[in-house]
Amino acid sequence: MKKPDGKVVLLGDMNVGKTSLLHRYMEKRFQETVSTVGGAFYLKQWGPYNISIWDTAGREQFHGLGSMYCRGAAAVILTYDVNSLQSLTELEERFLALTDSASADCIFAIVGNKVDLTDDCALPPDENRPEKSAASCGSKVRKQVRAEDAIALYKKILKYKMLDEKDVPAAEKMCFETSAKTGYKVDYLFETVFEMVVPIIVRQKAEGPPQTVDITDYKPAKRTKSGCCA
Ligand SMILES: Nc1nc2c(ncn2[C@@H]2O[C@H](COP(=O)(O)OP(=O)(O)OP(=O)(O)O)[C@@H](O)[C@H]2O)c(=O)[nH]1
Numbered sequence: 001m002k003k004p005d006g007k008v009v010l011l012g013d014m015n016v017g018k019t020s021l022l023h024r025y026m027e028k029r030f031q032e033t034v035s036t037v038g039g040a041f042y043l044k045q046w047g048p049y050n051i052s053i054w055d056t057a058g059r060e061q062f063h064g065l066g067s068m069y070c071r072g073a074a075a076v077i078l079t080y081d082v083n084s085l086q087s088l089t090e091l092e093e094r095f096l097a098l099t100d101s102a103s104a105d106c107i108f109a110i111v112g113n114k115v116d117l118t119d120d121c122a123l124p125p126d127e128n129r130p131e132k133s134a135a136s137c138g139s140k141v142r143k144q145v146r147a148e149d150a151i152a153l154y155k156k157i158l159k160y161k162m163l164d165e166k167d168v169p170a171a172e173k174m175c176f177e178t179s180a181k182t183g184y185k186v187d188y189l190f191e192t193v194f195e196m197v198v199p200i201i202v203r204q205k206a207e208g209p210p211q212t213v214d215i216t217d218y219k220p221a222k223r224t225k226s227g228c229c230a
């Protein structure tokens with residue numbers, strides 16, 4: 001297996017569509033998923049670099065693994081469901097702290113998935129079309145999370161990381177809305193992130209061995225007679 005040069009990690013609550021986004025990008029299709037157990041990764045060749053993209057489990061029982069997956073990450077994609085304000089809140093309350101183990105210059109992207117389930121009634125109510133302000137429009141639902149809410153979260157992340165807005169990509173550039181189901185903006189999301197990750201990979205390589213864990217290097221510890229590990 002090729003050794004990854006850099007690492008991108010998808011984090012977010014269960015059911016927001018992390019696995020579906022990754023399938024859509026890597027396999028160009030949408031298929032039924034099962035809730036992720038632990039984590040899994042894909043390798044993506046990007047120019048001369050191999051980037052590992054880690055899909056993590058959103059379920060609470062796997063929460064402890066999150067910071068291990070984030071170790072040395074060059075980018076973290078914080079994913080929520082545009083139809084669930086709670087899934088955005090969880091990013092701040094439950095997932096942000098997991099990124100403490102990421103690279104110091106880690107890039108953050110915030111992604112609102114499942115936009116296909118919403119329609120233009122997500123926009124502020126139109127006084128001329130009061131029916132559009134209803135909580136649902138036909139089979140589509142009103143978007144629960146506004147783009148501004150995601151931008152506000154991005155700014156909170158910068159504060160948490162003690163980063164200056166002028167030293168990092170603009171919030172508007174790093175907040176995305178996608179649909180894994182239709183493919184809307186999925187390639188754009190990953191490719192924007194990869195472009196930004198390349199300089200971080202270059203720096204990480206210049207500074208020494210990558211901080212990513214190569215699971216092919218894993219050798220089980222020898223057991224001694226007393227049962228301890230040697
Ligand atoms: N309509 C719609 N459904 C989606 C979209 N993305 C994912 N889903 C559905 O949402 C459900 C959860 O998707 P997953 O990709 O498994 O979610 P996850 O974030 O990986 O969940 P965990 O692995 O439990 O953390 C599945 O039924 C998907 O088919 C989308 O863009 N639009």
Ligand SMILES: [Mg+2]
Nearest residue numbers: 018019035036
């Ligand atoms: Mg999953």
